[in-house]
Amino acid sequence: MGKLNWGIIGGGEGSQIGPAHRLAAGLDRAFDFVAGALDHRAEEGRAFGRRMGLAADRAYGDWREMLESERGRADRVDLVTVATPNATHFEITKAFLEGGFHVLVEKPMTMTVAEGEELVGLARETGRICAVNYGYSGYALVRQMRAMVAAGDLGRVRMVVAEFAHGHHADAGDADNPRVRWRYDPAQAGVSAQFADCGIHALHMASFVIGQEVERLSADTVSCIESRVLEDDAQVNLRFDGGAVGRLWTSSIALGRQHGLTLQVFGEKGGLRWAQEQPNQLYWMPLGGRLEVIERGGPGLSPEATRASRVTVGHAEGMPLAFGNIYADLAEAIRARAEGRAIDPAADLYPRAEDGLRSMAAVFAVAESGKAEGAWVEARPPMMR
Amino acid sequence: MGKLNWGIIGGGEGSQIGPAHRLAAGLDRAFDFVAGALDHRAEEGRAFGRRMGLAADRAYGDWREMLESERGRADRVDLVTVATPNATHFEITKAFLEGGFHVLVEKPMTMTVAEGEELVGLARETGRICAVNYGYSGYALVRQMRAMVAAGDLGRVRMVVAEFAHGHHADAGDADNPRVRWRYDPAQAGVSAQFADCGIHALHMASFVIGQEVERLSADTVSCIESRVLEDDAQVNLRFDGGAVGRLWTSSIALGRQHGLTLQVFGEKGGLRWAQEQPNQLYWMPLGGRLEVIERGGPGLSPEATRASRVTVGHAEGMPLAFGNIYADLAEAIRARAEGRAIDPAADLYPRAEDGLRSMAAVFAVAESGKAEGAWVEARPPMMR
Amino acid sequence: MGKLNWGIIGGGEGSQIGPAHRLAAGLDRAFDFVAGALDHRAEEGRAFGRRMGLAADRAYGDWREMLESERGRADRVDLVTVATPNATHFEITKAFLEGGFHVLVEKPMTMTVAEGEELVGLARETGRICAVNYGYSGYALVRQMRAMVAAGDLGRVRMVVAEFAHGHHADAGDADNPRVRWRYDPAQAGVSAQFADCGIHALHMASFVIGQEVERLSADTVSCIESRVLEDDAQVNLRFDGGAVGRLWTSSIALGRQHGLTLQVFGEKGGLRWAQEQPNQLYWMPLGGRLEVIERGGPGLSPEATRASRVTVGHAEGMPLAFGNIYADLAEAIRARAEGRAIDPAADLYPRAEDGLRSMAAVFAVAESGKAEGAWVEARPPMMR
Amino acid sequence: MGKLNWGIIGGGEGSQIGPAHRLAAGLDRAFDFVAGALDHRAEEGRAFGRRMGLAADRAYGDWREMLESERGRADRVDLVTVATPNATHFEITKAFLEGGFHVLVEKPMTMTVAEGEELVGLARETGRICAVNYGYSGYALVRQMRAMVAAGDLGRVRMVVAEFAHGHHADAGDADNPRVRWRYDPAQAGVSAQFADCGIHALHMASFVIGQEVERLSADTVSCIESRVLEDDAQVNLRFDGGAVGRLWTSSIALGRQHGLTLQVFGEKGGLRWAQEQPNQLYWMPLGGRLEVIERGGPGLSPEATRASRVTVGHAEGMPLAFGNIYADLAEAIRARAEGRAIDPAADLYPRAEDGLRSMAAVFAVAESGKAEGAWVEARPPMMR
Numbered sequence A, B, C, D: 001m002g003k004l005n006w007g008i009i010g011g012g013e014g015s016q017i018g019p020a021h022r023l024a025a026g027l028d029r030a031f032d033f034v035a036g037a038l039d040h041r042a043e044e045g046r047a048f049g050r051r052m053g054l055a056a057d058r059a060y061g062d063w064r065e066m067l068e069s070e071r072g073r074a075d076r077v078d079l080v081t082v083a084t085p086n087a088t089h090f091e092i093t094k095a096f097l098e099g100g101f102h103v104l105v106e107k108p109m110t111m112t113v114a115e116g117e118e119l120v121g122l123a124r125e126t127g128r129i130c131a132v133n134y135g136y137s138g139y140a141l142v143r144q145m146r147a148m149v150a151a152g153d154l155g156r157v158r159m160v161v162a163e164f165a166h167g168h169h170a171d172a173g174d175a176d177n178p179r180v181r182w183r184y185d186p187a188q189a190g191v192s193a194q195f196a197d198c199g200i201h202a203l204h205m206a207s208f209v210i211g212q213e214v215e216r217l218s219a220d221t222v223s224c225i226e227s228r229v230l231e232d233d234a235q236v237n238l239r240f241d242g243g244a245v246g247r248l249w250t251s252s253i254a255l256g257r258q259h260g261l262t263l264q265v266f267g268e269k270g271g272l273r274w275a276q277e278q279p280n281q282l283y284w285m286p287l288g289g290r291l292e293v294i295e296r297g298g299p300g301l302s303p304e305a306t307r308a309s310r311v312t313v314g315h316a317e318g319m320p321l322a323f324g325n326i327y328a329d330l331a332e333a334i335r336a337r338a339e340g341r342a343i344d345p346a347a348d349l350y351p352r353a354e355d356g357l358r359s360m361a362a363v364f365a366v367a368e369s370g371k372a373e374g375a376w377v378e379a380r381p382p383m384m385r
């Protein structure tokens, strides 16, 4: 199989996440960027596409146009990324899956659980990949944690503690800032703000690492800035299907924290600690032993972590490379299918529609529990109960 | 007024907390150690007292004997510390308060809320000091946080996040270890294990720093090691009387954490972060500014923090000195009374019977909520509602 | 101007630095990888080139062949990277400069000072870019330091302290490991091992940040592992032309340090501290103030640092992106020339032949001083005295 | 043997080091503070002594008076601390040794090497203890490092890297500040400023930990602030008698560093790293292994470290307790003599007159080498060559 072609919907000029996708998809020449409908304004999207190096006939003004055109091409894109605002994810993803394309959709995958179930069903029917961009799960040492849990290094996992708490929406003056305000407005953002935006990253990572899915949860949601309808801070307690207990804190008013995504896992035989802001070190405490620092790129790592590592030990790797690992997984998955061979198990780690669906179920459960004073509620989507 | 005399009940040879009290009480020669009933075994207590330098007639075999004898002396102890196991705190403290002594009692102050209310009443009636050893509140930078909140540097406090999560009871093999087992047995430990032992330190610190008291709470308590009846991990959500929201996590199975007492405070105008294991640095984030490191002993600290500091900036100070600050406060309080003058406000910070009582109410509230699937419950003692 | 074409000599399969160049050159689609002579074995080089996506006629077996062929093409490479072993840098770089190509050569640029002077002369004569890969100077916060010094934030710089000390050659058993042994053998490595390999990175960074060049130095070089002829540890004291004093420590036996490149700068009005292993934070101490943490991607950074930043604050960026910034600078330089416009000053920061030459002079000075018991020696190349 | 009595010369009201001595000597009731000549002004000294609790007849106005009086008492002080300005150390220490007292003298022990040799001789002749207050060597984890080296955990030590670099004299405006100015004036401070004040702590620690003494050294000394005659920054290269190489950097203009005393030791089989500002953690890298965090108070520590530890793991201990360990050593040494028994080897670690003498030789060697452009000079005192 030759080069892989890639296209994107959204991620136009000035968008937050567009540059990271372009960077990540192109890492190691995994994908060639050949097509896109980059902006909700047709002309701006076409012009920006041209500036980004797209051919004139593949710098589309609209995703429907792109779908129509790409569908008919022999050199059609092998993967489409959907990086538009949340409310459009479902419709666009659905259309491309039905059109026979593999899709990587941004989180949250959909706005409702029903939509999520539909996409899961569609991915199964069409046999197309429907991946979701929980990009932080691409970090080498996150994958190392998962491998250590899977290998039994921690014994049974008792507790997982996840945080995604930052302070970037701590300014009450932002009530009038349109880039912030819509996020806390249910008309635009749905049933949840901070949990739906950041909390699901932490929850996905917890599940990904411990290899268990959440069953029930109880949430305390608050709006620290009074003008907000949706929560800017939530504490969620969790029960996983493998018996683990979870604690998840997410906040956007935590002044002094820049990003604040961290994970701690405690098992019978050891504990792990990792933080996204210093992603090249993992702290490992074996029961009865001493705290050890596991370095990305160092010796003795799992195949999953080794594959996800690009530069030698001691050299920092960051988020764009983590993101790039999701694309690298997808490139491997697409090639393996094309070549009719099994996928490298160390690459078979990209988040799927099922993960996107579970997140949606968790978002609604958090909203429901938050309204019900923290009552414990079912957190699984209907089709997974 | 001359030297201050000090005595202790408990803290015998091999006890965990005894050495810290002896060290802390004697710091800066605040108190002279002159009397004690150090052990539940009369002979061992007397012998150890002699080895610690007590005069033969003040190395008592029993606290009742000590009470009787000291009561009659002109050079009676000015302060009595009660550092015996929890179940005996109430009885001993009560007896000494009634005997006219000032008391510093270890946490938890009592086993029930009713006992707590009785001690608060007694302290008020007798006019004696009944202090409780939330020793971590003696750290200079904890007092700096309190002063900054009080001065309005943070604006209104929105959220306080407290942790006291360690991994020292993570070994399931400890089911047979008597030093650990009793703690999780309701017959010996009461209604709560980890929250009553460690959680109340974190809760006191949160209240102390933000200057607000908890009103209601919801708790998720779990026993990660199945053989335990009482909880070894709890997540508690809190509402304070000044409007702040609280999140408190306490655990004894968090492998990789040595001590794990930390505090984060988020207000309208800034955020603070502090950790007991690196107590000489405080992280301060002013809204819209850059994270700053406030050093213990550095310039520009509050009078409270300056008073609580002994050595020059850059030299680590640790827990025994924090502890010592509680004793220094008490020495100042006792002297101020004796001299009929006002206490130095920067020293008027020792935790009181009221704090001990509030902790007991919180302990029972946590236990109640924990059993009721996290229902929100009243967390104030009856007399403070 | 359209896309930029890129080629590389060296960096074949299994090489250490090849993957980083391919990744960095392709970031943000700065350069298209279209040609290469990747291996000293013609067939392996061609085959690997094909696997990396090169067209059959541009996957060369030999750099002379590449030079000949590219020279004649209308779509010839716009930039050639030389990533072969040190002894070949001079010859290859010279040939490509003479052939009219822009070159990025790995460090050390040459094996002798005379060769370095020749390349400097050649670059001037031909008007071609001869850049040297001091890739760590591409980090956003390294550029921030430089900008702060240049803006006078520190006042006059008094002292710069640079380290590049790691522990990867601490195993005496490596005497028989061919990947390590040659480095300490003067027949293969020249006059210096650790200083020439790592020390010059630290020295370049010091000069780059303070905007001063070294004039004189005194070195203490030692071989901690006896079987080595060349040094595995060196302490170098420095005097810069702007009056700053420098201290530079480099080591390969410093067990416990993974990478160990750090910089501290002390001026009249403030101090800075940065470490390559945590490159997203810069510590800034204004005289009389408090230590502040400057975050990559945060507000208020210099144009140089902002341009060198790709993802939002709080997301780690690492070494491949730093490296990529050198390529981004070169792309801008090449485009600006082609378009006949001035280069963006925030991009005009790539290290040049002059820097490569200065490093060579420093390498020989360190070797000379090391042999002469630390005598102070001239550290400038003849043409710069 | 009963209680031990302690007295001090110097350390009057407002002095920098006095409070630390009083605190440290009294820790664990090691010594009773019973006598002192605390100030160079007789009346102030007597008054302050009274306020500190000394009896009227032992709050002396002058050290000669104190020597005379104490000499004649049955309950004479068991140990005298000399904490006066440097120039008076020799005379006072000599007088008290001759008077039959054990002495702990502040660093630097003397102003000249000859004086140092005289005190070493006198200590030997009189059989009295002449200890020197390298108080940082009292930290539990510093003693752990020493024990690990002695046990062979590192194999042969190749390199020791010590720093004592802070920024407290970085303000050029301090030229007129009397508390700073005298330090850089040879008339008052002798031949060296920063090395004599701080560098010798780092050097003592290096020797203490690796169990080797310095033989030769080469120094680069500079005055970053021009008005200073003596150095405010020095880099010293060292050769030890056991074959280790040393690098020592000391500075008082290193803005952003609060204290800056750190030690790194690199051996054939492992490396160690420790910093005074975070003294409760020690970083240990076994060759071929992973970096481990050794916690003060944790399991598996050496007897020396265990003895030097007071509170349980996870609770910070700081400098006053390290200091206190020197006093605890001295108390044990004095008791062992009195009781005619061998000293506990885990306590036999206090720095001696020999150490004070070696420091003086190093100070003069640094000054000499600094003037001679870093020439290598003999660093041992004549009597130890």
Ligand SMILES: NC(=O)c1ccc[n+]([C@@H]2O[C@H](COP(=O)([O-])OP(=O)(O)OC[C@H]3O[C@@H](n4cnc5c(N)ncnc54)[C@H](O)[C@@H]3O)[C@@H](O)[C@H]2O)c1
Pocket (backbone or CB within 6 Å): A009, A010, A011, A012, A013, A014, A015, A016, A017, A018, A037, A038, A039, A040, A041, A062, A063, A083, A084, A085, A086, A088, A106, A107, A108, A133, A134, A135
């Ligand atoms: N995985 C992550 O870590 C992460 C981080 C940030 C954002 N996101 C997600 O990425 C998505 C985009 O977020 P953002 O912050 O970049 O938003 P943004 O508002 O900055 O950019 C959205 C872009 O999409 C374009 N767009 C909108 N509607 C379009 C349409 N119908 N067709 C084509 N283009 C259209 C806009 O023109 C704009 O360029 C969101 O779903 C968000 O949740 C994910």
Ligand SMILES: NC(=O)c1ccc[n+]([C@@H]2O[C@H](COP(=O)([O-])OP(=O)(O)OC[C@H]3O[C@@H](n4cnc5c(N)ncnc54)[C@H](O)[C@@H]3O)[C@@H](O)[C@H]2O)c1
Pocket (backbone or CB within 6 Å): B009, B010, B011, B012, B013, B014, B015, B016, B017, B018, B037, B038, B039, B040, B041, B062, B063, B083, B084, B085, B086, B088, B106, B107, B108, B133, B134, B135
């Ligand atoms: N504030 C803190 O940070 C902190 C830390 C640890 C322990 N504590 C508290 O200190 C108290 C003691 O804890 P510990 O860990 O030292 O316990 P321990 O079991 O180690 O020691 C208890 C000591 O009390 C003595 N004792 C028991 N009954 C006595 C009696 N009737 N009269 C005299 N002496 C008696 C015992 O002989 C023993 O010496 C507890 O209440 C505990 O919660 C507080």
Ligand SMILES: NC(=O)c1ccc[n+]([C@@H]2O[C@H](COP(=O)([O-])OP(=O)(O)OC[C@H]3O[C@@H](n4cnc5c(N)ncnc54)[C@H](O)[C@@H]3O)[C@@H](O)[C@H]2O)c1
Pocket (backbone or CB within 6 Å): C009, C010, C011, C012, C013, C014, C015, C016, C017, C018, C037, C038, C039, C040, C041, C062, C063, C083, C084, C085, C086, C088, C106, C107, C108, C133, C134, C135
């Ligand atoms: N800037 C940095 O941070 C950094 C880091 C590592 C290495 N380097 C430098 O990069 C250079 C290469 O180092 P490395 O560690 O990758 O070496 P390496 O030995 O791992 O790889 C060298 C590669 O060059 C190829 N090669 C050798 N001679 C060749 C020739 N004549 N023509 C074509 N290809 C040839 C080899 O086949 C091999 O693929 C060195 O100069 C080194 O100093 C720089």
Ligand SMILES: NC(=O)c1ccc[n+]([C@@H]2O[C@H](COP(=O)([O-])OP(=O)(O)OC[C@H]3O[C@@H](n4cnc5c(N)ncnc54)[C@H](O)[C@@H]3O)[C@@H](O)[C@H]2O)c1
Pocket (backbone or CB within 6 Å): D009, D010, D011, D012, D013, D014, D015, D016, D017, D018, D037, D038, D039, D040, D041, D062, D063, D083, D084, D085, D086, D088, D106, D107, D108, D133, D134, D135
């Ligand atoms: N070991 C360490 O870490 C450390 C730290 C700081 C200072 N020191 C040393 O401690 C000594 C004192 O330093 P300092 O900073 O406290 O000085 P200081 O100037 O703050 O205090 C000196 C004290 O000594 C008193 N004094 C002076 N001459 C006297 C005399 N003849 N008789 C009695 N008292 C006299 C003064 O009145 C004053 O109270 C110095 O030698 C210094 O190097 C050691």
